[in-house]
Amino acid sequence: MKFKNAVASFKLGLGVKTEGNLVISGTKGYAYVPAPWWKTDYYELRYEDQNQNKKFFYKWDGDGLRYEIQEFISCIVNHRFSTARLRRKESIAMAEIMESFTNRINFKEI
Known part of the structure; x- marks a missing residue:
């Protein structure tokens, strides 16, 4: 980026x-x-x-962001919205956050 x-x-x-x-x-x-x-x-x-x-x-529970990010990438690669470790609601929320960041929505430069 x-x-x-x-x-x-x-x-x-x-x-x-x-x-x-x-x-x-x-x-x-x-x-x-x-x-x-x-x-x-x-x-x-x-x-x-x-x-x-x-x-x-x-x-953060467990090992923090590492496994969450890994699972999210796995969903993208395999064209899935959810897995046993990452629920659909969480997956969509993460995608929305990434899209907002990319489009600078609710974005504050420091």
Whole structure:
């Protein structure tokens, strides 16, 4: 994905060890997600003025986003809306979120 005045970077390795954090940078600051980003408990919005920094905490069941993302991709590849692990309602909600993000609906640049 490409956005004006924004850069995203992350490290991912198959069969190798990497630091694994995620950084999404923009003109006003950046979002930082500590490793492992697919199993995160929180993320931070960081600004030049550190007094404006914010932390957001979330509790994911199991192994977090990793298996959810994998199952969602499996649904797309196999032309399915649901599996035993991912219900149709969740699959559609994830697709709607991705579409909104791509079309910049309810999107706020940081």
